[in-house]
Amino acid sequence: xxxxxxxxxxxxxxxxxxxxxxxxFYRLERSAKNDHLEAISLSLNMLAEEIxxxxxxxxxxxxxxxxxxIIQMCFVLNKDEVIVMANQQACNLLSVLPSDIIGKxxxxxxxxxxxxxxxxxxxxxIGQKSFEMSVSLKFKSKASLIIPKICHISRCHDKNxxxxxxxxxxxxxxxxxxxxxxxxxxxxxxxxxxxxxxxDPISYLPKKTKLRLSFExxxxxxxxxxxxxxxxxxNFPSLKIFALQLGTNEFKLKYGFKELYGTTVFNFIKQxxxxxxxxxxxxxxxxxxxxxxxxxxxxIAHFSRxxxxxxxxxxxxxxxxx
Amino acid sequence: xxxxxxxxxxxxxFHDGVLHIVYHQGVSIDMEAAVQIxxxxxxxxxxxxxxILCDIKGLKEINKSARAYLAMEGSTLIxxxxxxxxxxxxxxxxxxxxxxxxxxxxxxxxxxxxxxxxFLNEYKE
Numbered sequence: 001x002x003x004x005x006x007x008x009x010x011x012x013x014x015x016x017x018x019x020x021x022x023x024x025f026y027r028l029e030r031s032a033k034n035d036h037l038e039a040i041s042l043s044l045n046m047l048a049e050e051i052x053x054x055x056x057x058x059x060x061x062x063x064x065x066x067x068x069x070i071i072q073m074c075f076v077l078n079k080d081e082v083i084v085m086a087n088q089q090a091c092n093l094l095s096v097l098p099s100d101i102i103g104k105x106x107x108x109x110x111x112x113x114x115x116x117x118x119x120x121x122x123x124x125x126i127g128q129k130s131f132e133m134s135v136s137l138k139f140k141s142k143a144s145l146i147i148p149k150i151c152h153i154s155r156c157h158d159k160n161x162x163x164x165x166x167x168x169x170x171x172x173x174x175x176x177x178x179x180x181x182x183x184x185x186x187x188x189x190x191x192x193x194x195x196x197x198x199x200d201p202i203s204y205l206p207k208k209t210k211l212r213l214s215f216e217x218x219x220x221x222x223x224x225x226x227x228x229x230x231x232x233x234x235n236f237p238s239l240k241i242f243a244l245q246l247g248t249n250e251f252k253l254k255y256g257f258k259e260l261y262g263t264t265v266f267n268f269i270k271q272x273x274x275x276x277x278x279x280x281x282x283x284x285x286x287x288x289x290x291x292x293x294x295x296x297x298x299x300i301a302h303f304s305r306x307x308x309x310x311x312x313x314x315x316x317x318x319x320x321x322x
Numbered sequence: 323x324x325x326x327x328x329x330x331x332x333x334x335x336f337h338d339g340v341l342h343i344v345y346h347q348g349v350s351i352d353m354e355a356a357v358q359i360x361x362x363x364x365x366x367x368x369x370x371x372x373x374i375l376c377d378i379k380g381l382k383e384i385n386k387s388a389r390a391y392l393a394m395e396g397s398t399l400i401x402x403x404x405x406x407x408x409x410x411x412x413x414x415x416x417x418x419x420x421x422x423x424x425x426x427x428x429x430x431x432x433x434x435x436x437x438x439x440x441f442l443n444e445y446k447e
Contacts, residue, residue: 030382032348039410042383046418049386136352229394229426272394279398283361285369 007144008037014143015044024052025172027138027146029111072149072172073139076165081105081122084165095142106168111138111146121153129157129164139170213256220246221256224265232273233294239265269296274310277303281315282322288315329362331355339446340439341372347380356388360396367399373445375438377406378416393423401445402428404438 001009011028018026027048028041073090075083086101094101094109107115107122114137125131132154139147155166213221224246228236236242242265243253257265273295280291292303308314327334332345343363351359384392403425407413416431428445432438 032382034408034411036410039414042411043414043418045383046386046389046415046422050422053386226424226426275394276398279364279395283364283367283369284399 005037011144012037012040012044014145018145019048024048024055025147026141027148029144029146069171069173071169073170075106075168077106077168079164081107093141093147094139109139111140114138125155128155130155211252211255213252213259217248217252217256218260220248221253221260224253224257225261228269229272232276233296235296236269274307277307277315278311281318288319291315324366327362327366329358331359334363334366340375340442341366342375342377344377345381348382349380350382351384351388353387353391356391356396360392364399371399371401373401373442374403375406375442376403378412379406379408381412381415384415384419389419389423393425397425397427400427402442404441405429405431406435406438407431407433409433
């Protein structure tokens with residue numbers, strides 16, 4: 001096997017290890033090659049994106065979990081673009097020691113393309129006392145894995161303009177995984193020990209009746225999702241009838257749809273109708289009346305009202321602007 | 323009606339009732355690019371529906387939000403899409419997209435342009 005191929009295989013293995021450890025924010029560096037290894041790299045990158053999204057979505061629909069934004073990486077640069085401080089997590093993610101990062105130019109930890117973007121930004125703000133902006137940059141770890149992130153850059157100065165530092169913050173959107181809730185329940189159990197001693201404190205956790213969706217149920221709900229998208233002009237029946245059409249029951253449809261798509265069936269219908277009508281209003285030459293009909297509205301007045309409420313401007317205004 | 327258009331990401335050309343979109347070599351599509359691509363296409367449509375032949379052989383990557391936008395907003399005024407690929411990379415890209423982003427219009431992957439045109443033939447006016 002050629003050295004280059006070995007290197008690519010090694011990177012793929014690294015990526016798989018990171019994904020196995022729950023780190024879905026890494027990406028593989030892509031090349032212009034058209035071979036099987038490149039196809040695997042592409043799929044792994046997209047798979048990681050899909051999983052990352054699905055996990056945040058889970059957090060969104062499951063009210064037992066809350067999701068939080070944490071500062072994943074934090075860098076402080078001096079006026080020469082050299083890193084003077086970085087948090088431990090940044091070192092961990094880039095797989096470098098703090099001594100390898102301090103004193104190095106920030107651009108050294110970016111991919112080639114991002115380095116250019118970064119240099120342009122840095123040069124355009126040279127000499128400015130303060131500025132603030134967000135930009136999408138790709139970090140490169142020591143193992144050559146890529147971490148695409150939105151970076152929030154801000155430059156501050158003190159009263160005498162002596163202290164002039166640039167801060168770079170990288171925020172990560174994640175599930176909150178702390179045992180606070182359990183501790184809280186334990187606290188309550190201790191408090192009420194005198195009244196009744198529980199055999200197992202865990203059993204006192206608030207239990208949410210969670211419906212298990214079988215593969216078949218999920219399949220039916222997805223089919224419902226597709227029916228909605230393809231029939232936005234249709235007058236939708238009640239949930240009960242829609243569920244029967246799909247071969248499931250109202251409860252499973254209601255619960256499962258929210259679990260899979262993070263919204264209720266009727267909100268989803270409304271959202272998709274609005275999405276379609278917005279595109280049609282902006283770009284098609286169809287009359288507003290026929291767009292209203294195509295997106296399931298009986299009257300143009302009702303359509304206009306809903307549209308305005310959703311987007312903050314009437315469809316006729318948007319049409320004029322487009 | 324304009325017959326040819328080009329932006330930073332692709333070229334658009336009408337031929338025999340089908341809109342041919344060819345992505346440039348090595349482009350990466352993010353949300354901003356996806357919006358531009360759809361906007362330019364809609365401008366060419368002038369409100370009419372068309373079958374689309376989309377050559378993605380040169381495409382390097384499309385990120386998640388761009389895939390979702392192209393599948394949903396991007397399907398407006400399209401009758402069907404035939405995606406022209408070159409295995410293995412762009413073929414995988416197309417199949418991953420069709421499978422996970424689930425575009426609501428008939429979308430199929432082809433390696434030969436003749437097969438793609440035959441598929442689109444039934445959607446022509």
